Amino acid sequence: MKIIVPIKQVPETSNVSMDPETGTMIRDGVESIINPLDLYAIEESVKLKEEHGGEILVISMGPSKAEMAIREAISMGCDDGILLSNKEFAGSDTLATSYTLSQSIKKFNPYDLIICGERATDGDTGQVGPGIAAWLDIPFTTYVSKIKEVNENSMIVQRMVETGYEILEIETPCLLTVVKEINYPRLPSMRGKLLAKKKEIKTWGPDDIEAKRDYLGLEGSPTRVVKISKPKVSRGGEILMPKNESELDKAVDGLIEYLQKKEII
Amino acid sequence: MSYKDVWVLSEQEDGKIKLVSYELLTRGRFLADKRNVKLVAIILGKSIDKEGLQELIYRGADKVIVIEDTSLEYFLPEPYANTVTSLIQKYNPEIIIASATTTGRTVMPAVAIKCITGLTADCTDLDIEEETGNLIQTRPAIGGNILATIMTPKYRPQMATVRPHSNKPLVPDNSRTGDIIYEKVDKSILKSRIKKLEFKINQDEDANIQDADVVISGGKGLKKEDNFQMIHDIAALLDGSVGASREAVDLKWATYPHQVGLSGKTVSPKFYMAVGISGSVQHLAGIKTAENIVAINSDPEAQIFQVADYGIVADLFEVLPVLTKKLEALKQ
Numbered sequence: 001m002k003i004i005v006p007i008k009q010v011p012e013t014s015n016v017s018m019d020p021e022t023g024t025m026i027r028d029g030v031e032s033i034i035n036p037l038d039l040y041a042i043e044e045s046v047k048l049k050e051e052h053g054g055e056i057l058v059i060s061m062g063p064s065k066a067e068m069a070i071r072e073a074i075s076m077g078c079d080d081g082i083l084l085s086n087k088e089f090a091g092s093d094t095l096a097t098s099y100t101l102s103q104s105i106k107k108f109n110p111y112d113l114i115i116c117g118e119r120a121t122d123g124d125t126g127q128v129g130p131g132i133a134a135w136l137d138i139p140f141t142t143y144v145s146k147i148k149e150v151n152e153n154s155m156i157v158q159r160m161v162e163t164g165y166e167i168l169e170i171e172t173p174c175l176l177t178v179v180k181e182i183n184y185p186r187l188p189s190m191r192g193k194l195l196a197k198k199k200e201i202k203t204w205g206p207d208d209i210e211a212k213r214d215y216l217g218l219e220g221s222p223t224r225v226v227k228i229s230k231p232k233v234s235r236g237g238e239i240l241m242p243k244n245e246s247e248l249d250k251a252v253d254g255l256i257e258y259l260q261k262k263e264i265i
Numbered sequence: 266m267s268y269k270d271v272w273v274l275s276e277q278e279d280g281k282i283k284l285v286s287y288e289l290l291t292r293g294r295f296l297a298d299k300r301n302v303k304l305v306a307i308i309l310g311k312s313i314d315k316e317g318l319q320e321l322i323y324r325g326a327d328k329v330i331v332i333e334d335t336s337l338e339y340f341l342p343e344p345y346a347n348t349v350t351s352l353i354q355k356y357n358p359e360i361i362i363a364s365a366t367t368t369g370r371t372v373m374p375a376v377a378i379k380c381i382t383g384l385t386a387d388c389t390d391l392d393i394e395e396e397t398g399n400l401i402q403t404r405p406a407i408g409g410n411i412l413a414t415i416m417t418p419k420y421r422p423q424m425a426t427v428r429p430h431s432n433k434p435l436v437p438d439n440s441r442t443g444d445i446i447y448e449k450v451d452k453s454i455l456k457s458r459i460k461k462l463e464f465k466i467n468q469d470e471d472a473n474i475q476d477a478d479v480v481i482s483g484g485k486g487l488k489k490e491d492n493f494q495m496i497h498d499i500a501a502l503l504d505g506s507v508g509a510s511r512e513a514v515d516l517k518w519a520t521y522p523h524q525v526g527l528s529g530k531t532v533s534p535k536f537y538m539a540v541g542i543s544g545s546v547q548h549l550a551g552i553k554t555a556e557n558i559v560a561i562n563s564d565p566e567a568q569i570f571q572v573a574d575y576g577i578v579a580d581l582f583e584v585l586p587v588l589t590k591k592l593e594a595l596k597q
């Protein structure tokens with residue numbers, strides 16, 4: 001199987017601090033990591049390779065340091081990587097990002113499968129995966145929590161939706177976005193780390209992927225982030241400290257009034 | 266080209282219109298009124314309940330466009346995306362919004378690409394800019410740490426998905442009138458390279474906490490498994506679902522699908538209650554978009570109080586029995 005895994009490098013945001021003045025993220029000393037949800041895409045591709053043979057290519061669009069993310073994916077068992085990095089790619093929204101990624105993927109035709117993460121923890125749209133599939137005009141599905149069967153020209157997958165699970169048969173080549181229920185990502189092996197260190201990672205620009213300039217970067221992006229603000233973190237709520245039984249009783253009455261006021265009961 | 270009207274993409278299951286679609290009409294009505302244009306509901310399915318279609322009008326739509334075909338019985342990305350795209354190309358709406366459900370978040374990105382336009386994900390607020398008439402889209406990003414305001418000034422239609430349960434449906438107004446139009450699309454665009462073989466309903470319905478309006482969560486402060494039943498009792502009284510901190514899940518008081526937080530689920534209920542939960546950053550990451558947060562914890566310094574709208578600093582074993590009793594009394 002030939003599998004392509006698009007991965008995004010993101011800032012480590014589990015403990016993010018924000019500038020209260022500007023509402024922007026304080027990036028000093030913030031580590032860049034592989035989008036945590038892409039680890040599941042990487043793991044699934046490595047598992048498929050172990051079972052069915054083949055090769056895995058990772059692609060990342062981003063600044064030159066995104067090469068680190070590609071090396072880390074290789075240390076987990078991916079074979080090769082391409083970095084899409086160029087000032088013309090900067091400022092891409094999901095339309096431009098998915099266009100750029102799809103153009104690079106065309107260079108690797110024929111492939112069997114593209115696996116994306118469910119969403120990136122920074123931009124958080126989950127739109128790039130379906131977008132790539134639309135540009136490439138290949139079948140796709142989202143929220144995949146299990147790959148049940150891989151056949152000659154199709155695969156059977158389980159998709160998680162609000163009320164349960166769909167079992168779908170999807171023709172290949174196809175694109176899947178996977179959720180974290182699908183597997184437990186492995187840690188890089190020693191051998192993998194050595195391989196990753198030595199690997200030559202190519203950097204491609206617009207010409208290498210025969211991109212139409214109109215569709216790239218900020219220029220090719222219909223959406224504009226016009227303002228960033230900080231949601232109020234401290235809600236400044238009413239905190240009661242009942243000292244005795246009757247105060248406690250009042251505090252609970254207050255809670256019930258609150259529920260009634262908010263139309264929860 | 267001239268673009269006109271506001272569209273909402275409605276959803277159905279087994280021919281019944283889903284509640285999220287009525288919620289979405291509230292948003293659409295607000296935008297259509299501000300733009301002084303019509304609100305059009307689009308609905309795809311096989312054989313859609315007539316009363317439900319009428320209710321779309323009662324709850325805010327001026328017009329309903331229905332496309333019925335066996336291949337549209339349930340959601341499949343290709344026929345759905347192709348159908349919506351062909352309608353957009355025929356009518357040129359100015360704005361199209363869908364619910365940020367697994368369906369909306371799957372079909373809309375594909376439609377946006379086909380129409381070469383912008384799409385803003387998972388909005389919590391939508392408005393119209395006075396001067397330009399452009400859609401102002403607000404959404405949380407970076408794990409809920411920021412609110413981003415996004416515009417699509419030069420491309421049409423402007424597209425957005427809207428977080429489910431972020432507003433209420435309008436009260437039906439039976440005096441409202443509007444056309445319900447059945448459209449046909451070319452059969453060739455209804456082909457699907459995906460087949461649905463089976464659907465398995467979640468046995469543990471209660472585990473759908475990401476969609477719940479009310480989530481009652483318990484943490485390590487409950488001390489032992491038996492006590493966790495108190496969380497279930499309160500959840501039942503409030504028609505809510507049960508959530509848990511990772512500590513509670515690690516201790517096997519609740520199963521993983523109930524875990525709220527960074528490595529669990531993100532919930533955005535109308536009401537979230539944290540009982541015996543300290544409020545670690547990882548836990549808070551999962552509840553940032555909850556509308557109302559109530560905390561019960563014996564430690565006045567517990568982080569959870571920072572995000573609480575209402576908090577009681579007390580022993581949960583004293584608070585919960587009183588709360589349960591009062592809620593039971595109210596139910597009768």
Ligand SMILES: Cc1cc2nc3c(=O)[nH]c(=O)nc-3n(C[C@H](O)[C@H](O)[C@H](O)COP(=O)(O)OP(=O)(O)OC[C@H]3O[C@@H](n4cnc5c(N)ncnc54)[C@H](O)[C@@H]3O)c2cc1C
Nearest residue numbers: 006007061093094117119120123124125126127128385386
């Ligand atoms: C605060 C903020 C809000 C934004 N809101 C929007 C918006 O509403 N609409 C919009 O169009 N753009 C938006 N953007 C821009 C958007 O973040 C970028 O387009 C970004 O390049 C991709 O989107 P994402 O981070 O949402 O990725 P997602 O779509 O969430 O990523 C899904 C998957 O796609 C793959 N992928 C994503 N990006 C890359 C990449 N660069 N290289 C390789 N693989 C990748 C990964 O497999 C990933 O798991 C926003 C940006 C910011 C900073």
Ligand SMILES: Cc1cc2nc3c(=O)[nH]c(=O)nc-3n(C[C@H](O)[C@H](O)[C@H](O)COP(=O)(O)OP(=O)(O)OC[C@H]3O[C@@H](n4cnc5c(N)ncnc54)[C@H](O)[C@@H]3O)c2cc1C
Nearest residue numbers: 484485486510511512526527528529541542543563564581
């Ligand atoms: C990478 C990573 C991911 C993580 N992901 C998650 C996640 O998704 N979700 C998550 O929840 N955690 C997550 N965690 C764990 C997180 O850091 C905390 O350890 C966890 O949330 C704590 O759970 P807790 O609040 O139940 O327990 P504790 O922190 O032990 O808090 C128990 C609370 O109960 C209170 N209490 C005790 N007795 C009583 C009483 N009688 N009455 C009232 N209150 C009482 C205490 O004051 C205390 O505040 C993650 C951690 C890491 C490192």
